[in-house]
Amino acid sequence: AQSVTQPDIHITVSEGASLELRCNYSYGATPYLFWYVQSPGQGLQLLLKYFSGDTLVQGIKGFEAEFKRSQSSFNLRKPSVHWSDAAEYFCAVGAEGTGRRALTFGSGTRLQVQP
Amino acid sequence: DTAVSQTPKYLVTQMGNDKSIKCEQNLGHDTMYWYKQDSKKFLKIMFSYNNKELIINETVPNRFSPKSPDKAHLNLHINSLELGDSAVYFCASSQEGSGRSWEQFFGPGTRLTVL
Numbered sequence: 001a002q003s004v005t006q007p008d009i010h011i012t013v014s015e016g017a018s019l020e021l022r023c024n025y026s027y028g029a030t031p032y033l034f035w036y037v038q039s040p041g042q043g044l045q046l047l048l049k050y051f052s053g054d055t056l057v058q059g060i061k062g063f064e065a066e067f068k069r070s071q072s073s074f075n076l077r078k079p080s081v082h083w084s085d086a087a088e089y090f091c092a093v094g095a096e097g098t099g100r101r102a103l104t105f106g107s108g109t110r111l112q113v114q115p
Numbered sequence: 116d117t118a119v120s121q122t123p124k125y126l127v128t129q130m131g132n133d134k135s136i137k138c139e140q141n142l143g144h145d146t147m148y149w150y151k152q153d154s155k156k157f158l159k160i161m162f163s164y165n166n167k168e169l170i171i172n173e174t175v176p177n178r179f180s181p182k183s184p185d186k187a188h189l190n191l192h193i194n195s196l197e198l199g200d201s202a203v204y205f206c207a208s209s210q211e212g213s214g215r216s217w218e219q220f221f222g223p224g225t226r227l228t229v230l
Binding site for chain 1: 148150155156157158159160163171205207217218219220221222223224
């Protein structure tokens with residue numbers, strides 16, 4: 001079965017600094033990869049997704065992520081963080097051929113932004 | 116023009132009660148899901164319906180019963196509520212087909228508190 005690991009439970013960065021949130025997955029083939037963001041008290045909003053093709057994908061709010069097959073990773077990056085980016089970030093994987101259409105989520109990374 | 120809506124947003128109830136959470140999507144999708152997010156923010160699939168047919172039924176107590184009257188609605192009924200049922204429940208939808216069917220759109224969540 002597929003699994004997703006987000007090794008950083010909590011990250012604090014200063015406003016304007018760069019950001020990288022780590023995500024590693026375990027699956028035998030190439031999965032479909034997603035990053036979602038959850039602001040306090042809110043639902044999940046899709047930031048970006050990878051299905052195939054270019055391994056560097058651009059998303060909303062200035063985020064990007066890079067799929068690295070050799071490292072089984074899909075890290076999320078942003079060159080300059082804004083205070084409004086403070087939220088919980090979830091990496092998720094969808095695995096074709098498992099007979100399931102449900103996403104498997106990582107445990108999330110909470111981002112705090114210092115002024 | 117909300118894509119995936121849930122009612123109620125908050126639900127506070129006593130142990131032993133029966134309650135329902137409603138979900139509606141206006142995206143024309145044919146697959147809908149219920150996820151549970153526990154107090155540690157971990158998200159896990161509970162159920163998935165495709166064209167009103169149950170396709171995923173994870174190991175959840177049979178006190179939980181999903182009902183899909185049509186493709187646009189997936190309701191969650193919970194009998195004999197227990198303290199451990201306290202969580203945020205998210206509804207989601209997607210369109211079956213190519214890899215893009217893995218792209219799920221989430222509702223705002225229903226925070227259930229069992230006293």
